[in-house]
Structure formats: C-alpha cells, structure tokens
Amino acid sequence: MKFAYQLSPNVSNTWGNREFEKIVIEYQLPDGAFFSQEANKNWSYDEKKRTVTYVDEPQSPIVMGSKSKSSTEPLNLKFPNGKIDSTIEGSLKITAYQKDRGMNEAPLVWETPSTFRLKADIPAVQDPISFYKYGAGTYFDATQSKEKVGQWRIRLNNSAQPTPNNRLRDVIIRDYNLDSHLKYTGLQFDSNSLNGFIGSFNIDVISKDQRKTRVKSNWYPTGKETVSFQNDDIDSIEISFTEGSFLEGGKNIEFYVLTDFRDTASNILSQHESRRSLHNYAAVTGRLQNGQMVSKSSSDTLTIMKVDPSVGIQKEIDMPQISYFLNDTVSYKLKIRGTMLDNKQTLDNLTVVDFIPQGMSYVEGSGSVKFFNIVKSNGKVKSEPTVIPNYKNSGKTALVWNLETVEHTGLLSTSLSTFSEVTYQLQIGKMTAMGDNENESYLTWTNSDVIKPYQSNSNNMNVTDDIYKLNLNQEAQISSSRRTIRYIATREVILTQRVRGNLDQHHLLPPGEARTEQDQDISYLLSVFNNSEDPIDTFTLLKVFPTEGQLSVNEAMIDRNLDPNTFYSEMTLRLAEPVSVPDGFTVSYTQDAYTQDESDFVREAHWQQSLDDYTQATAIKIELKDSASLGKVTNIDFEIKLRTIGDYDEGSRALSSYAIATTPTLDFFESNISEVRYVKYSVNGLAFEDTNRNGVFDTNDVPLSNLNVKLVDEELNPTLDPWGNVYETQTDSLGKYTLPVYTKGAYRVVFEVPDGYHVTDKNIDVNGSTIDHAGISERINLDEETMTDTINGGFYVESSRLTIHNKLRDTDQKFYFNNDNFVYRILINGKPYRGSYVKKDIRNPHFNQEMDTDSGLVFFNSYESIEILGLTQGMNYQVEVLANDTYSPIPHSRVIKGVITRGNHDVTFVHSLRNLKTNYTVIKKWQGGPTLKPDIQVQLYRDDVAYGKPITLKSGILEYQWQDLPLQDEQGKKYRYHVDEVNVPHGYQKSVHENIITNTYRKEVTSYEAKLIWVNSPKTKPVIKLQLMRNNNPYGDVVEISNEMSQYQWHNIPKEDYEGNRYEYHVIQVNEHPDFKTSIYNNLVINTYIPKLKDYTVFSQWLGDFKQKPDIEIQLLQNEEPFGNPIWLKEGLSHYTWSYLPTNDKSGNPFEYRIEVLTYLPGYQRNIQGNQVTHKFTRSDIDVSEMTPEEYQEWLNGKEGSNTNHSNTPFDPRNPNNPYVLGANKSPHSNTKDILPNTGIAGRIQSLGFELSLMGIVLYFLSKWTRKRD
Incomplete structure (x- = not known):
C-alpha cells in the first residue's frame, strides 16, 4: 500500500510568502505493517518506536503560499496476513521548518490519524x-x-x-x-x-x-x-x-x-x-x-x-465600446442560426424586426444581408431595411428585413449553424436617453409551429413571449436577442418632446408619429434635462399649438433641403384641459395668433393665468418662480393635453415643437418636432344582382343603385358619428357605397333587401357577397391594422327549374329500380348546356350533389334525377337520351322538347327492358401428367346456383359452349355465370380463373433411407457403392459411402407413377469387398468381415546314431501366446500343418506365429530354427524310450548329480510351475488319436454365430416395426 500526504490551506490559514527549508514527515506504523528498506530507500526506520521518517530538504527553499503541498516520496508498506475488514490505525506527523527561523518562531506542526481497512477482491478470471x-x-x-x-x-x-x-x-x-x-x-x-x-x-x-x-x-x-x-x-x-x-x-x-x-x-x-x-x-x-x-x-x-428543428437570432456588436457619445455610430450584426433543419426544409416569410432605442437613428446605406451556402433564398432580398416608426404600436422605431422564404440546402445536423447574417449601423442622437439603451431584435417566420425558436443563453439567443404580436401564425413565443450600450450625453440642456395619440400606447419620439381619432385627447410630454455644469435660474418655455395652415415650429428648425410646406400643420389642435406644472413653476395662456418670432411673441402676447374656455388657447408659457431653479443633472417633465378641432382627411398632420430660453434676453432654442396623424376609417362595398347565383359580382351581373346601407354595432344597434348622426348611406349608380367611420371598434353592415329579391349565397371571393340571407354582414373590426373593410351584397330573382327523371320497366311491364346509368344530351336555346346542375337520389333525401358540364352531357340512374336551376322564362330546352342496347326508350324518338315557363318543369323517360341472350364458353387446360387425360365433369353456375346438368369433357376435348343463356333477369339485372370442375382427377390439382379450368399434375415425392451395418469390421472400413432400385430397375446414380457414414438418404423421389401406382424402392450394393460378405434385408446393408487365413507347417529332423525316433509334443504360439492345443509328432513323423490360421486381428495388425517343443529328450541336442526342429543324438547309454514312467523317475533320481528341478526335466510350457509328468499327461505311447489343435477359427465361428443370431433378432423386430409403420 502507498501512503502519501497533502497539506491544503484554507482562507483563514495561508502561509503567505514565508520560505521553508525543510519538511520532516514521520509516520507511526500500524500493527501488522511491514516496512521494507528496499522499497523505501529514502525513508529511515526506527525499529523500537516502529516509526518511519522522511526528510524533505529541497535545494532551494519553497514558498507554499496559498497552494497545497503534496508528498514527494510516498511510503510503501505491506500487510502480510493482514486481517480483512478490520480497522487499522496509524498516525502521521509533519513538521515544516522555516528558513532563518527566529528564536521565538516555532516550526509548523500538523498531526493526523491514519485509519483504513484492508479489503479482499476475488481475482478476475482471465477471459481469453x-x-x-x-x-x-x-x-x-x-x-x-x-x-x-x-x-x-x-x-x-x-x-x-x-x-x-x-x-x-x-x-x-x-x-x-x-x-x-x-x-x-x-x-x-x-x-x-x-x-x-x-x-x-x-x-x-x-x-x-x-x-x-x-x-x-x-x-x-x-x-x-x-x-x-x-x-x-x-x-x-x-x-x-x-x-x-x-x-x-x-x-x-x-x-x-x-x-x-x-x-x-x-x-x-x-x-x-x-x-x-x-x-x-x-x-x-x-x-x-x-x-x-x-x-x-x-x-x-x-x-x-425526433427532428426538432429550431432557429434563432443572435445579436452582436462589432468592436463594442464601454461608453458611447453623441453622433457615435454603433455597428450591429444579427446572425440567423439553426439546428436540425432537414434538407429542403423552408422558413416561410422569414422576417427580422429590430427595435432601435429611442433617440437613435438608422444610418442610411449601412444595411446588408448575406446568405451562406447551406441555404438559398427564394426571393430578391433587399439589404436596406424598412424603417417603421411606432411599429405595432410599440412606441419604438423598427427596422424590418423581409428575407422571404429561405430553403435549407444543407444536411440534417444537430450542430448550430449560421445560415444568414444581417448587419447595420445606428447613430446616437440628442434625444437618446443617457445611460443604458437596449436594442432588441426579433426573428419570426410563418411556420414557427413546425420550426421552433431556438434557446441558448450562452449565445445570447432567447425565446420570449411575443408581446408585440409579430408571429403571423399567432404562436405565443418568438426568438429574440438583446444588446445594451451605455450613452454619455453632452454637458448641456437637452430638450425632448414626446407625443401620444389616443391610439398609441406610448409617448413617441421622432420618427414616431402619434395617431389620434376625432375628438380624442393627445398628450405631449415635454422633457427638460439640465445636463450642464450649473443650475438654471432663468427659465421660459414656449409651446405653440398646431393650427391648420400655419407653421407651429420655428423657421430655423425647417430643413432647407425639404419643401417648407411639409412643415405646415394640416389640422388644428387645442387644449383639452388646463396644464399642471410642478412646484416652482407657473403657467400662462394666450389666445393670440402666433407671429413666428418666439421672443417677440412671448413679450407681446396677452398672457393669462386661466381661461374660461381653454380650447381657445393658442399657446402656453411656463416660467420659473422667483428664487426657484432647475438643478444641474436634473430632468423636469411637463404634460400638455390637446384635442382635434374639426374633421379632416385621413392622414392629416399636426406638427409642433417647443422652445426654452435660459437668459433674460429670451434667446430661445428648440426641441425636436413631433407629428400627430389624424386617423379615420371607412367601410365600402357594392350591391349587385347575382344573375347566375354564384355569389360573385362578374360580367353578366347588374349593379343595384339607391340601396340603403347602414353601419351598426355587434348587437345590431345603430351607431352615431361624433356629431350625433347615424352611420347610413345609399349605393350610387354603380352600386357602390362608402361609409366614413371615426372611431375604431367592432361593427356590422346591414343592406336593404330589394322587393322581389333574395340574398345570394356567401362567397369569400374579393368581389363576393359577404352578407347573410337577412342582409347582415359578419362582424368587422376597424382598427390600426384594418383601416378599411369591404362588404358586398349580392341579390337574385327566383328562376325556373328543369328536372329530368328515369323510369325502368321489366319484361313483365312492371316498374323497378337499378344502378344502370343512362346518358342524356341537354340543349338550351339550341346549344349544349354549359353550367352546373344538381343530382338527387330518392334513397337519400339529403343527397344534393352539385356538378358541372361543358358539353351538355349528363348521366344518372333510375334512383337519381337531374335538376338544372336558374333557367328563365322563354328558354327552349331539348333533352335527348342516347341509345342503350339493353333498353328501349319511350318516347321512341328518344327526344323531349319544351319551353321554360314560370315554375318547375319535369321531363320523364321510360325505359323498357329487352329480352337478351348470351353464350358462355368453358376452356380446359392441362399442366403436366400423362398424355392420356382422364374425363372430367364441368358444372355451369348462374349467380352461384347450379344451372343445368354437368357436362363431360373427355380426353382431348378442351372447350365447351353453352348457348342462348338468359343475359338478365326480368328486371334487367345481369346474371353472373361461372363454371367449376365437379370431379378432380387423382394426382391433379384444380384452379379456376374466370372461364378457364386448369388441372395441374401434382407429383408426390417421398424419401428412402439405407442403413449400413458393419459386423466385426476393422476401424477403417472400405468405400462401398449403393444403387437405389425402383421396381427392380436402377434409379439415379450410384452413390459412394465413406468410412464415417452409417446411413444414406435419397430425397424428393417420386412416390407413384402417373396412374397413381406406388413405386417399390430397395437398395443393392454394387461392389463387394473381398474381405467382407454382403447381405441386404429391406433397407439394411450388412457387411460382415471375413479375415484372411493361412497355413503353418512344422518340420522335424533327426540326426545321429539312434535306434528309434521318440514322440515329441509341440505347441503353436500366436504372438507369444499358446494357440490351440499341443500336437504330437509320433514315431518320427517329419512334419505337421495348422490350417486356416488368421493372418491379422480386427484392427488389421498381423499375427506372428512360432512353435515350442514341450518334450524333453535326454541324450539329444535340440535346435529350433523358425519352423524347423532338429534333434541330434549324442549318447547311447541312455535309452529312455523303453522305460516305464516309474523307471524313468527312478533313473532321474539315481542319476549322478541330478535333482527334480534339473533343466532337462520335462515340463508343460503352458503351466511352467508343474513338471510334465508321464502318466498325468498324455503318454507318448497312447493309441488315442490326437484331435488337431484349434486354429482360432472355431472361436471366431462361434462368435460369428452368436452375432448372426443377435442380428436375426434385430432384423425380426425391424421387420415388424417397418410393417407397422407402412
């Protein structure tokens, strides 16, 4: 285990810049810890105290400051036989010695316990x-x-x-x-x-x-x-x-x-x-x-x-400054960025709206729009924005770029990509508010319900509520981005004038224009900001009210590059109420006409503290009271409320400014010019006779004049103009009307319905009628967004109708209905009828299908009828039914003519069913099978019921026709004929398509499996060849069976012949191996191993002078093991042969054969070479051949130096522990005929017999199982 330390100071405990020259680390070893000096070369060990110490003396002193200090030499310990999960405790002491330490300065010492546990983990098994x-x-x-x-x-x-x-x-x-x-x-x-x-x-x-x-x-x-x-x-x-x-x-x-x-x-x-x-x-x-x-x-x-496309706007300032000053320009960049936009996905009507701070103005020509290569714009986009003051009644001026429809051409990606960039500049003007000025930008597009606004606080891309209602699809949220600049105004007195009409929500600075309706208050807010270094003690403010046809501003304020007439007011505004001023100020009024010189006007006009009728005031004067002052960096506001006097054209203007003087000599300087626009609404439209009743005023329609038209409120109550008159007018000779409206609101238009007329159906076409059958329009809203609305009224005179009917009569002259269509040609005034008609159905009273014809042709069945509307009196009509082979019409001429008179006209044709016949042919097809085809029976069906008796098609006949069959029933409903095969021949499959019967020969297949059995076979088996036999004839190719295979299967072989007779399959073995005997039973192929045999002959030779040749016993050995019984060579027999000896074992290993002589012959010297045995006579004094067993035993006992275990003592080599004793064993002189020794074949034959018996039993049960399965 490695032990280390770290010193970490906190806020209240730092070491500053003190230098340390030595740090001593001392660790008290816990019980069970083993310290190895080899593993800790720089540590010293105190065996008595069981402590280890390390001294850290850097080459140069260290300054720890507020940083952490960590080990430079970890301690390595072992815990042999450590107890698992028991708590082990040690302790650590660290002493830090300061460089140049004073006498009263002690080293820094830290001590901490060290507590831990040993844990054991099961070693992970190495997975290969x-x-x-x-x-x-x-x-x-x-x-x-x-x-x-x-x-x-x-x-x-x-x-x-x-x-x-x-x-x-x-x-x-x-x-x-x-x-x-x-x-x-x-x-x-x-x-x-x-x-x-x-x-x-x-x-x-x-x-x-x-x-x-x-x-x-x-x-x-x-x-x-x-x-x-x-x-x-x-x-x-x-x-x-x-x-x-x-x-x-x-x-x-x-x-x-x-x-x-x-x-x-x-x-x-x-x-x-x-x-x-x-x-x-x-x-x-x-x-x-x-x-x-x-x-x-x-x-x-x-x-x-999920593809969640989103787009947002990111606002940036190029080279931003900490503060801005008067006339500085600010460069803005608007990045339009998106993510998850699919290829070819569009942003429809993509629009950028930028609200600029009040007092700042757009720098003409500074705008630019750039698209990157991952999008393309479907429109010609202008670089310069549209500048709209008081946009959406926000009180702010907006810069609007319409980027048209933008198509994304890049790949779908989760990354945020910039695809368009808008740049522009703003200039700071005198009316800019001192301090922070926020510039906000918005991005909108029509399909924002599909592509959502993107939110990223880190990128200054926000999603906010659409407070200005910029979204065209009424989505609640919108993409926005904001930036703020800080403006420091010049050290002077700054004058601003803001104005708000009754239609405005905010007081507006230029270029904003206030909007007011007739007889509504207009509020002017006059702000005086003393940003100079000194307070103002002398103060005079002059405000002249706009008067129609007069200048309301100082001539010095007029831009000499513009037409001076544009600075004249087009309407008159007067005080609506007395003016209130803050403490320290006084206000005076005058009714004198303004003289264009401000100083003279202030001095010479008649000023009053109050008026009986404030609407008669033409100007006001506001002054500081004695001893009052306007402090430095102080702002003071004055509100003045004016009202329109008289009626003016829509859009008429009132222009005005105000001026102040801060010197006794009345040296006036001006504020900005404010503008008020007069707002008036209107409703117009058209009244017409809709001759074709299509709801639209078109070429043949007639305008209706002198028709009364009224404007009412939503509840159909009369409405009054500002002078108490009802909103009402009449249509002119062209059927047109116009109603001026002075107040915004919700209204309806009511048309007078002329006598004898009905209101036509509504049609939303631009020239369509938009009133209901009572002559009343839907609600219309007149406001800043909709200044004018159009309401048309269409009317028609009731006309005649032509109705055409079908009637059917069956062969029994009874009337009935079906869906057979009849085609008619309709002529009006000798020409094919071109227009609309209505199809009706007696089965559904609500069925009214409006249709059109350009050729005069219509078609319908007996359930239906045709109505042609809008026909006028005196029109000639002709209805002709086109020929139909199934029916005979009445009238036989097939034509009915007439003249349209008042009311409705009905035309009826009667169609009598003809008695028609038909033929039906069946066609027979054969697919596969033998040449001679079986007979089949075919049944004709009419409407799924057997018709007549089945007919027989014999072999070779492939067609049959039924003639003179009824084509239809008594009501003209056509019969449906079809055929079917009654008996499907054996081995065939039937399919019927319309009138074609096809028999396809179905070839059934089976499989055959041969099993191989090897009896007493060596491990390596020979390759055998099998032939499948079908009805005792070879079928298919010979197959070879390798050593490992125990079975073979033939698949998909025919089960029967064309006549349905089953094939008999069996298998034969083509080749027979010489070492095996083959036998076949059913599907069993049995190969029995027959080993190779050979003969082995022993030869005996006698040498020397002997009287007779004794009998000798010889044992045959197979692989050093006795094989069979010993044999005797009697009376000098010179050879013996073992026949039918196996040459090798089951594994193919060869047998080794040799002989062993069991008889001991004293006086003879024996030599065995292979299968040759030689006896040479060496002594004649011993003739044991005449000895009886007792004599021979006595001879052995009495022989000098002999004993019973002498090597010449005869013994049985198959039982070496027992001596071969004459009498107990077979006597050499026994006359019993020897049985030839076993060659080994007998045992194998016995084994083979047993195996064949067992095989017979197996075959017996297999035979029973096979018969049961069949």
Missing part, C-alpha cells in the same frame, strides 16, 4: 476473448436521415498468448434480435481488418420461419467487399469459420453488419417521444485449440431522434 458490438449511431426521424445505411461494427479479440494452443477455432458469430423497424441488408468486410485470421468464412441468413440459406461458402474478402442480402425477411445472420480456420492469439477481426430502415417515410417516434433506442444483439461461440470453450454476447443501439 472479448467481443463487442458497436451501435449504428444517431439518426433523425426524417426520410433523408433514414435513407442512410446503418453500420453496426462487430469486433472479436483473441486476447490469449499467440501460441498454437490458443488459436480460436469453430467460431460462429450470430447477429440477431434486430429492431422491427430495421432490416438486414448485408455485411461489409475489409481484409485489412482480418489480420491474424487464417482461413475462410461461411455466411448464412436465417429467415423468420427459421429457414437457413447459405449466402457465401468458403469465402474470404478481397480488399473491401460487401455481401448484400436480397431478402427482407431475415431474422438473424451467422458468420462462421470454415473447418481448419482460426484466429491467432493476440489478434482480432472486425466487420460491419449493414441495415436499412424498413419504412423511411413514416415516423417511428410517437408525438410525445424525443428519442428512442433501436436494439440489436450479437453473440459468439468458439473454442481454443487447447479445448477451452468460449462464448460472449454484446448489444448496442441505434438512436432515433
């Missing part, structure tokens, strides 16, 4: 592989975004050491559970991402019904290569290593799974979702070469985001 699936990224729920191919990265790492035993084999990577909105489209490989992979891949796709299809077999990419899938119904994908392929340890492979959205047009997210994760899963299995099985799974997502 890692497997990752990476998501396909983020998409928008928009067509353009969803058309992009999804790429899911798959990465498989073999983290094991690169040894042969760690090679990763038998790998299967499965990609599955793809979200239902997605579909697999392919895989993408890059051979550069397959380093360390040796071999090739198999690629399979699994459909929804779990059918597996191999797409690539034994495949490896060449460079970058894509494997495409054509099936939309893929449930999962498998990528597997082929046999022998592997991934080396320490290597990885990587590829991509490709997906598409199933439906790019429809939205995936619901209305309330902003995003959703679409999942996909992958898993891998495999084994290392050392046998360790491995498996992993991984999943990730594709994120689909």
